[in-house]
Amino acid sequence: MSTPTVRVLYIDDEENNLQAFRASFRRMYEIYTAISAAEGLLILQNIDVHVIIADQKMPNTTGVEFFRSIVDTHPDPIRILLTGYTDIEALADAINHGDIYRYITKPWNDLELHNSIKNAYDAYRAKIDLRNKMVELQKTNDELNRFIYSISHELRAPLVSVIGIINLVKMEGLYDSSGEYWGLIETCSNKLDYYIQKTLQYYKNAKDVPDHSEINFATIVNELVELHGFSDKDTNFNVSINQNVRFIGDAFRIEVILSNLISNAIKYQKTNEPNKTVNIHIEVDEHEAQIEINDNGMGILKEHLEKIFTQFFKSKMHHGSGLGLFIVKEALNKINGNINVSSNIENGTTFKITIPNAK
Amino acid sequence: MPNRTGKVLLIDDNEIDLKIHYRIINLSGFFDEIISCQSGEEGLAYINKNLSNPEQWPDFILLDIQMPEMDGFEFLEIYKKFPKAFLDTCKLAILSSTLDFGDIKKAEANPLVIKLLKKPLYPNELKELLSKYSGSLGI
Structure with a gap:
């Protein structure tokens, strides 16, 4: 790999320093010098500089003031501050407001400054690489x-x-x-x-970030009951929904959660049960929605209860995909909800869910 | 309306689905006449051609969403500009295999869409929908 061209801008009000800097480093870097902050800014606007070195003590604009002025317009170049004496206040200011990478005292030591510029350039590359990775990630997404x-x-x-x-x-x-x-x-x-x-x-x-829309539980549940009940006319649904307040939540995820649970309640009925029943009860208040879905179906074995939310878990007897409850759990995690299940082979299964009201 | 027979307009770019829906509706006998169009443009052309002849107006339209060039939503943007008398006579449902949440919400939000039916088309589902609108459908 060939050595990359590092573009360094050095701003100092003393012409001698600028010349000395050039003499020391012109073989290693592409060097731009400016006698004032204003001239430095002009160069920045035209040249894609990697590292900026500025003297602190300059007549019109100090180094820190200059760095502070370019925080928004030129965030990428790495900043090094040069100063003749240790000025704690300037240093604190520089770190807090100017995004300074390094602080070097004058007169500089060539090797120290050289190493600093090298490291600064590495930091610059890392910054840019990270940004490119972000763009790439966004594209993949x-x-x-x-x-x-x-x-x-x-x-x-x-x-x-x-x-x-x-x-x-x-x-x-x-x-x-x-x-x-x-x-x-x-x-x-x-x-x-x-x-x-x-x-x-x-x-x-x-993948999706949670969305916030107004949820009317009665509408969602009735639609889902109609949808899932269509293929199974034997099941009786008792739906009671008590919602007197606005509920804000993630419409897609809430629908996915309810849909999977209602479809399971229908799917895992006892075949010989004459009164197949699914009870859906929802209480909504300012803080949360409490949902209870209960069936008199075949129930879940005690030793399976802990595993039902794991991906691809399925019981031997029944043909599931092993995805339904896993998706329910994942969706609840995304919206800070939680779920509890109680079940036995005689009476069927009850799922209790709470979903916070994002109002 | 006297002397009118029920007409349904099917708009779908997929030839096989058009055939399937044609057969299902034909076997179910919900409509006397089935007009198949392979694109939104073709559907609009049919309506435009018969705009001055209410006897030829469809009573019902089944519209697909994903179609090349003009998709279902673009069709609806032009469709909504038809005269009110026409829009009052003809009901429109979307019939799509989409699972996309955005598509579904967009379809439900459109005032001209009475229902989003999902493929495959079940005769009972269509029958239930049609019976809700039988008064205004004139069939």
């Missing part, structure tokens, strides 16, 4: 977002067409015409669709 969006469309659209065709096959009475093949295609398609949906939910939850 944007690409990921576009990728997720395109999965949700391009990958899912043909799958949904397949499911549509299976529905047509049913309508035309052909479903049983080829043994169990249509049924198998349907099972696979639904499973794939379910995974795509859960994967999207997971990524969207992981």
